[in-house]
Amino acid sequence: MTSFLTHVPWAAVAVLAGLAVGTLRSRRRMAALPVLDPASHADSAPSPDGWHLISARGVDVDDATLRAAVAHADRTGLQILDLIPGRLDTERALGLLRVLDRSASRYGRTAEARGAGHALLIAEDVRHRAEIEPDSAAPETEELHTLLRRLKAYAPDATGVAIAPALASPAPDSARRAAELRAQGLPPNLVIASQLAGLALLVGAVVVDGGWGIAAAALYWLQPALVLGAPGSPLRPADLTRATAARPLLSLVAALRTAVSSHRASSGPLPELDALRPGYDAELKAGTDRFFEPRRLDCPWCGSADLSVRLRVPDLLQGKPGRFTLEECGMCGHVFQNPRLSLDGLDFYYRDFYEGLGVSGAAQVFGTMGRSYRARAAMLKPYGTPTAWLDVGTGHGHFCDSARDIWPGTHFDGLDMSAAVREAEARGWVGTAHHGQFPDLAAGLVHRYDAVSMYHYLEHTREPLTELDAAAAVLPPGGHLLIELPDPESRLGRILGSHWLPWFQPQHQHLIPIGNLRQALADRGFTVLAEEHGAAHQSCDFVGAVLLTANRLAPHPYAPWGPGTATRTRRAVRRVVHTAALPCYVVAAALDAVRAAVARATEGGNAYRLLARRTPAASEAA
Ligand SMILES: [Zn+2]
Incomplete structure (x- = not known):
């Protein structure tokens, strides 16, 4: 038995299994995509009034396809429809199927929208709210990718993709490949590294393991045909035969070309x-x-x-x-x-953290937190049904958008000192935007809400006790206050020291032990109904420590607040540090997963969540 186990070439078998799973998954994803039927809409179809089509430079959408797209969007209630050309080239078709979310025919509220970057049909209402000029010039493919991700915010549960069989695709421009990946939210260097590592693994498996390795290589070679070559496949790349025949060579060339275009884009100071x-x-x-x-x-x-x-x-x-x-x-x-x-x-x-330079990074982080937002909203379930909910410190309103899944009948408004809250209103993520400081606005909000939430908000404020006063003033007796904060008593805060992410300097002004918060709430006529420690844990301690350490050792060479000159040495150090950090991130992510499981099991994470009910103060009761 032992000798059998040691003689199985595990690496080759693992590669083979991984390829098989990937092939099946891509086929399943393609099969799940709706396919437009231009023939049946040639003349009888609804008119494209009320819709706006944006196609990338060089992409020509014929009238029948446009009408079929409008009919599909009308029928399914979509407001944004990304058209995947039936003739999309093999490399991009496979790449898209690899990263497409399972819910792509209608993206989930917090799912990341990805499309083909060719043509986008949007409802006039979305175009208007997103302030897109009706007659702007045709964008490049990467700009269309970016636009789709931006626009999805305006139709979070009404965005999807569909295959347009007759839509042609211009030949891909390899010089733009890195920019296209980046616009889809995929780091080009990571894509290149995994592509090259995959090829190296295959060569290694063939050389070392013989039979199993050759089987894996054969599957890799044939993958394009297996995914896209079936009769009646809705995606039929014109270059499929050539792409399959020369796959290993083309993959290598594509990876190297992407590397070149990525290097060109990142080797100088960005404008x-x-x-x-x-x-x-x-x-x-x-x-x-x-x-x-x-x-x-x-x-x-x-x-x-x-x-x-x-x-x-x-x-x-x-x-x-x-x-x-x-x-x-x-x-x-x-x-x-x-x-x-x-x-x-x-x-x-x-500046440039949540807005400006940092806006897409921040949106990406908040965009992945849907589950945590829903858990926060669900905390109120045993205690009542909120009618009107004010989220204080709402930013772009990510919480309110997700919380609707839990409380579909509740009216959600948002308050923030940043203008992001206006954008949240334009997206429809919050009903009404209150722009300003909570204590200043509280007098105008008295008893308008029966739930007020402050998620990772108080630690950013200058006077947290004044904020609690404002909450007590706004909520009627019986109203609920929900608070989530980083926990300064977390043991990892001591162990990781200055590299513990939740210290979050210089933004966090106050880190409040839960006992202090309980007392302050009691002083203001609140009764604490529930506390959660494990459930509030944010799985970021170790990955955050690697990130902060890498930033400390090698800050961004072109940051606009830095010296402005990046010597060859500084750039090289930065590259070495961030390359060395890659395996550390993998280990850290594993540690974070263990830590999260322990936090849930022991009710001891790096954050806590608290739900309190406003009880009538003595003067009100009398
Ligand atoms: Zn004190």
């Missing part, structure tokens, strides 16, 4: 970074002192003067200049930034 430099230079000319207020001598929570330094750390998130101190109160355990940022400082250090 969008350079454009920001003068603004940052001007702000930094006088140094960073004005970004800080004087250090305070007592605890903002309990007034004790027993303070000690918990942490000193630079900005490991963006690498902006400055050094930040978290102090801990010996009396109540409150942790807070001291000296804290001034208003100028907040403005400076938040």
Whole structure:
């Protein structure tokens, strides 16, 4: 038995199994895609009024296809339809089937929308809300990819793809390949690395393992024909025969060409970074002192003067200049930034994080949190049905959008100090946008909501107790307040020290132990109904530590707040550090998975969630 096991060429078998699964999955995904039928809509079809078609440069959508697309969108209630050309070339067809979400015929609310980048049919209403000019010039393929991802926000549960059999596809331009991948949210270097690693693995399997390796290589070779070559296949690439015959060579060439185009795009300072430099230079000319207020001598929570330094750390998130101190109160355990940022400082250090440069990165992170948003919303289930819900610190309204899956009948509004909340309203993710500071707006919101949520919000505010006062003022007796915060008592916060992501300097102003929050709520007439620790855990401790360490060792060479010159050495160091970090991320992700399981089992994560009900204050009861 043992000798049999040791003689099975596991690597080759694993490659073979992986290829087989991948082949079947691609076929299943293609079979699940709706196929337009232009023939049946040649003249009887609905008119394209109320619809707007955007096609990439060089793509010509015929009238029958357009009418069939409109008919399909009308029938299925889609507002955005991405058309996949039936004649899409083999490499892009296979690539698309690899990354297409299972729900692509109608994307799930928080699923990432990907399409073919050829033609996009959008409802006039979406075009209007997204402020797209009706007669703008034809975009490039990568711009259409970006546009689809942006527009999905305006029709989160009414976006899908369909195959347009008659739609032709212009020959792919390999110089744009890296840009296209990036626009689809796929890091080109990762795609290249996995492509080359796959080829190397295959060659290795053939050389070392003989039979099994040859079987794996044969399956790899034939994969295009097996996925796309069946009679009646809705996708019929014109280059299928050639692409299958020369597959290993073409894959190698494609990977190398992508590498070249990716290198060209990333080897110099990006124009969008350079454009920001003068603004940052001007702000930094006088140094960073004005970004800080004087250090305070007592605890903002309990007034004790027993303070000690918990942490000193630079900005490991963006690498902006400055050094930040978290102090801990010996009396109540409150942790807070001291000296804290001034208003100028907040403005400076938040800039280009959630907005501007950082907007797509932030959207990507928030976009993956659908499950966690739904869990937050579901916490209220045992205690009542909310009628009107105000999400404070809502940003682009991601929580409200997801929470509708749990509370379809509830009206969701959002409040934020950033203009992102206006965008949330335009997308329809929040009903009404309240733009400003919660304590300033509270007087106008009294008793308009029976649920108020503050998810990862209080730690960003300057005066969390004033925010709680505002919540107590807005909610009627019986109303619910839901709060989620990073937990400064988490053991990993001590172990990982300055590389623990939830310290999140310089943004987090206050880190509140749950006991303190409970007391503050009781003081304001709230009764705590439920607490969750394991369920609130965010699985990011170890991956975050690798990220912060890599940022510390090798900051972005072209950051607009940096020196502005990137020597060859700095660029090389950056490349080495980030390459060395790749395997660390893999290990860290595994550790995070274990950590998340432990957190759930032991009710001890890096964050906590709390639900409280407003009880009538003594004066109100009387
Ligand atoms: Zn204190």
